[in-house]
Structure formats: structure tokens, C-alpha cells
Amino acid sequence: MNRSGVQPLDAEVGKWLRKLAPNVRVKVLLNKAEGMHDDASGSLMAAMGEAYSLGFGTPVAISAESGLGLADLYEDLRPWVETAQEALLAKRAAANLREEESAAVETELEFRVDEPAGSGLENELSYKGELSSLEDISINSEVRLSLGDTDEFETKLNLNEENEALMSEAELKRVPMQLAIAGRPNVGKSTLLNSLLMEERVLTGPEPGLTRDSIRVEFEYENQKIFLVDTAGWMQRKKLKEGPAALSAMNARRNVQRAHVVTLVLDAQEIAETKRSMRHTEAALAQWVVQEGRGLVVVVNKMDLLAGSEHARLRSLVMKAVPEEITKLLPQVTGVPIVFVSALEGKGRAAVMRHVNESYRLWCVRLPTAKLNRWIRKVMSRHPKGGEGHGAKVRYITQVKARPPTFVVFVSGQGKLDDTELRFIASALREDFGLVGIPIRVFQRCSKDQRTVE
Structure with a gap:
């Protein structure tokens, strides 16, 4: 399909596939989609809704010329290919087992023929009985091996709309999560990365601007593969001139745009001193993340600086002000997760990852x-x-x-x-x-x- 939408011939091809190839999985592609992703009129979503009526699940918008959308297509096709490979291997294993058992039967018969036994009739009946039992074992073993995997494979191929719409936890964990840490300079982004990895992976210090280039790290958390990116400090473009700072800011924006979930890091001590939870830069970043359709988790760092009874009032004000500010700033997204941590002391790591995983799961959800x-x-x-x-x-x-x-x-x-x-x-x-x-x-x-x- 292309920009012209569903044509009568497309519908005829769809009917033919459903009638004559019911066990073949079909993925609908919308080609020539370049420029339509940023179309405010919603023409891309309208075209995808029209293509959905063909009955082959959610279509994928791509541009074969520019490569746009090929990553989404790969993520959709990869589970199908892996399932087909598993079924093929199961069939080969069943065939090999059948050959081995047939060879064992022939060897057993040859061995029995050489043995002196009773009458020929008794031997013949004995051989036929043993051969029958061995064939039964062979057939039953084949059924247990091949039909179990084949049934599972056919069940996956013939999923109804409701089962196909729900992404299982295993399929979700096959796709690596892209997680980005963003925020203004010197709020503790690199320290948070070290805390999440539980090792000193990147250089940290009190001086702002230590991270110039985005740092990409791969790790696993609860069997979920994650690509974690620590970006340089987020600054307004109008304050930047040509040079390393401008390149760092451009690279940070690019990595945030590629992310699935973004953790926005705030400074708790600064919030307590200035009596406002977010600056204009941070507010613009949060709004931009939501507009780009990414999951957002707000992390308030440096809570260890507000520890103790003497800072109890300030700590309470910070924990109250941040949720109120997020609600006013992003009224269209209710329930944005907010986690109060001390990355330096390693406190709050589990809470951050729990909210990140939950945001990613909801971000990938499909409803029948x-x-x-x-x-x-x-x-x-x-x-x-x-x-x-x-x-x-x-x-x-x-x-x-x-x-x-x-x-x-x-x-x-x-x-x-x-x-x-x-x-x-x-x-x-x-x-x-x-x-x-x-x-x-x-x-x-x-x-x-x-x-x-x-």
C-alpha cells in the first residue's frame, strides 16, 4: 500500500490470502510514508486505520527509499521468524529421532534372528509383537515431540484478534528497551547511571559539564535487555554557539528522541533553595518528551542533602511541590511516575527501575x-x-x-x-x-x- 490508501485490488488480495492461505501470517506495510509522521492533520493515523480494516493486524508505516520505519518492521517480524525457526528445528529433531528408532528396530531384529529360540512360529510372533511395540513407541515419541511443537506453532499462527493484540511478557522482553537519562548539567545524571549499573562506569564529580558525549551502556534488569544512554546536560539552543557544547546538545537531543523511556533528573537541593521544582529548560524538555510520544519518569536526585530532622520541612515541601508542578505542566498525561532518590548513596535504584519497566510495558500495550x-x-x-x-x-x-x-x-x-x-x-x-x-x-x-x- 502507499499514500493512496486501500484500493479495491488490495481488498481482493486480502480476501484471497484469508481464503487460500489461512496459515500464512501477513504484515501490511504502508510505503512512501516519509513526511507523514509529522503531519498534524493525522493523515498517517487515518491511513493506518483504513489499512487495519483489511484484517491483518496493525500495519507498519515505512519508507523504502529513506529507511524510515524499518526498525519497527524488524521488531514486528522478529518474533515470527524466531517462532518459525523453533518449529523447523522441532520437526528436524522429530525426523532424526524417527530414523534413530527405525535403525534400532532393524538392529534388534537382526540380533534376534541370530539367536536360537523355540519354534519358528513362536519366533515370528515374538518378532512381530516386539516390532509392533517398538513401532508404537516410535510413533508415540514422534507425536509427543512433533505434535506438541507443531500445535503450538499452529496456535501462534492462527491467533485470533484478541490474543494477537496482547503482547506477552516474553515477547516484550525480546525487544531491547531504549532508556535515556536527561536533565540540566550537574543534577547527577552520570551518578544515577553508575547507581543503576551498580558500578563506577562513568566519570562523576561536582564540576558541571563533565559528560560531553552521550554514553551508551547495555545491561539487563529482570531479564529485560536495556540500552541505557547518559546524555550531556540539556541546555537551550539559543544560549549555545558553535563548538563542543553545541555538538553535545545536538547529540543529547538525538539520543532522547531515539529513547523509549526518558528519565528526567531534577536537583532536590536546588528545588528547596529556589522554591520552584522546574526551570524553563526542564519544563520544555518534559513537554517535548511527551509530545514525541515517549514514556517519562521524573527522578528527583540528591535527596541525601535534605536528610535529617533539620531539613524535614524542606524535604516535605520538595516532595509536595514536584508532583503539583508536573500535574500543572503535563495535564494531558496523568500519573507521571516521580521517584525521590539519592544516586550517590544508591538509594531508590529499585524504585526507578520498577517505574521504568512499568512505563515501558504500558507504552507497548495493545488492546483488543x-x-x-x-x-x-x-x-x-x-x-x-x-x-x-x-x-x-x-x-x-x-x-x-x-x-x-x-x-x-x-x-x-x-x-x-x-x-x-x-x-x-x-x-x-x-x-x-x-x-x-x-x-x-x-x-x-x-x-x-x-x-x-x-
């Missing part, structure tokens, strides 16, 4: 279409307009992609849903399905226009 449509009928009945304001009526809803979760509401009638109704649907999705702390996107598909709410 059937479940969504049962839900949308109930939730719109709670809305004052009932989903039929201005001549528009909600027909159905589907999730067209994950990472972040993106939904398309199909609307019929002469009108369209207004922004308040789309925000109502987005809020209800977060509340009813527990999609808190991550950005979700809701588009509407109607005859004339498309709108989106994050």
Missing part, C-alpha cells in the same frame, strides 16, 4: 478491538452528548499502533466529535485501562476532517 468496542459503547453512554453531538455518532474504535498507544475513533454522520469529547475518550482510556503516566493519542476518522488529542 472487540474489547475496545464493548468499552466505547459503555463509556459514551456516560458522556452528556452520548457520542452523538453535532450530528456525529461514534461507530467503533480501534488501536492502530502501540509505542505509544494510538487509537482511531470512526465517526459517522454529518458532524464530528469536538475536542472535549476526544479528551473525554482519552481520559476514559487512561482510567479504565490503567494507561497512566504515558502519552496516548486519540484520532477521529470521519468523512471530512480528522482531529487528534493527546
Whole structure:
């Protein structure tokens, strides 16, 4: 498929595949998608929603010319290839076992023929009985080996829509998580990296600007492979001139944009002294991360400097001010995780990784279409307009992609849903399905226009 959308011939090919090749897994690709990812009109989401109607799951938008989207395509195809390889190996193992057992039967018969025994009839019956029992063992062993794996393979190939929509924990852990640590200079980003790795991997110190280049480290946490990136201090571009600082800032932005989850590090001591939780730079970074559709975890570092009874009041003010500021700054994303840590003392490491893993899991979540449509009928009945304001009526809803979760509401009638109704649907999705702390996107598909709410 390309930008022209689903054509009649595409639908015919889809019917042919479902009828004549039901056991073949199909992935729909939207080619020539360059420039459509940043289209504010939502044309890409509308095209993906239209392609979803073919019945082959969530399509992948790519650009064969520029390579855009090929990483997402690889992540989608990799579990299929691994499953097919496992099934092929199981079939080969079953064939080898069958050959070995056949050879064992022949050897046993040759050995028995050379033995002097009773009458020929007794020997013949004995040989036939032993041969029958050995063949039964061989067949049963083959069934246990091959049919178990084959059934599992066929079950995976013939997954219904509900099972296909849910990403299992094992499949989720196959894809490495991209985690970035970002924040202003000298807030303890490198110290936090060392704390998460539980080793002195990078250089730290009281001087700001020690990290010039982004540092990428691979490690595992609870069987989840993670690529952790420690970025240079985040500074406004207008304050930078040409030179190493400008290159460091550009590299930091590039790594944050590639990340799946971003940890924004704040300085607790500075918050207590200035009586404000976030500067303009940090607020702009948090908003940019959410707009890019990434998971966000806020880490308030240097809480060890506010330890003790003499700092109890300041500590309480910091722990109250940060959540309030995040709620005002990001009203469209409720429940952003906030962790208070001391990276220098190694306190709070487990809490940080727990919230990071949970944000990544929600960021990758997929909801079945059937479940969504049962839900949308109930939730719109709670809305004052009932989903039929201005001549528009909600027909159905589907999730067209994950990472972040993106939904398309199909609307019929002469009108369209207004922004308040789309925000109502987005809020209800977060509340009813527990999609808190991550950005979700809701588009509407109607005859004339498309709108989106994050």
C-alpha cells in the first residue's frame, strides 16, 4: 500500500490470502510514508486505520527509499521468524529421532534372528509383537515431540484478534528497551547511571559539564535487555554557539528522541533553595518528551542533602511541590511516575527501575478491538452528548499502533466529535485501562476532517 490508501485490488488480495492461505501470517506495510509522521492533520493515523480494516493486524508505516520505519518492521517480524525457526528445528529433531528408532528396530531384529529360540512360529510372533511395540513407541515419541511443537506453532499462527493484540511478557522482553537519562548539567545524571549499573562506569564529580558525549551502556534488569544512554546536560539552543557544547546538545537531543523511556533528573537541593521544582529548560524538555510520544519518569536526585530532622520541612515541601508542578505542566498525561532518590548513596535504584519497566510495558500495550468496542459503547453512554453531538455518532474504535498507544475513533454522520469529547475518550482510556503516566493519542476518522488529542 502507499499514500493512496486501500484500493479495491488490495481488498481482493486480502480476501484471497484469508481464503487460500489461512496459515500464512501477513504484515501490511504502508510505503512512501516519509513526511507523514509529522503531519498534524493525522493523515498517517487515518491511513493506518483504513489499512487495519483489511484484517491483518496493525500495519507498519515505512519508507523504502529513506529507511524510515524499518526498525519497527524488524521488531514486528522478529518474533515470527524466531517462532518459525523453533518449529523447523522441532520437526528436524522429530525426523532424526524417527530414523534413530527405525535403525534400532532393524538392529534388534537382526540380533534376534541370530539367536536360537523355540519354534519358528513362536519366533515370528515374538518378532512381530516386539516390532509392533517398538513401532508404537516410535510413533508415540514422534507425536509427543512433533505434535506438541507443531500445535503450538499452529496456535501462534492462527491467533485470533484478541490474543494477537496482547503482547506477552516474553515477547516484550525480546525487544531491547531504549532508556535515556536527561536533565540540566550537574543534577547527577552520570551518578544515577553508575547507581543503576551498580558500578563506577562513568566519570562523576561536582564540576558541571563533565559528560560531553552521550554514553551508551547495555545491561539487563529482570531479564529485560536495556540500552541505557547518559546524555550531556540539556541546555537551550539559543544560549549555545558553535563548538563542543553545541555538538553535545545536538547529540543529547538525538539520543532522547531515539529513547523509549526518558528519565528526567531534577536537583532536590536546588528545588528547596529556589522554591520552584522546574526551570524553563526542564519544563520544555518534559513537554517535548511527551509530545514525541515517549514514556517519562521524573527522578528527583540528591535527596541525601535534605536528610535529617533539620531539613524535614524542606524535604516535605520538595516532595509536595514536584508532583503539583508536573500535574500543572503535563495535564494531558496523568500519573507521571516521580521517584525521590539519592544516586550517590544508591538509594531508590529499585524504585526507578520498577517505574521504568512499568512505563515501558504500558507504552507497548495493545488492546483488543472487540474489547475496545464493548468499552466505547459503555463509556459514551456516560458522556452528556452520548457520542452523538453535532450530528456525529461514534461507530467503533480501534488501536492502530502501540509505542505509544494510538487509537482511531470512526465517526459517522454529518458532524464530528469536538475536542472535549476526544479528551473525554482519552481520559476514559487512561482510567479504565490503567494507561497512566504515558502519552496516548486519540484520532477521529470521519468523512471530512480528522482531529487528534493527546
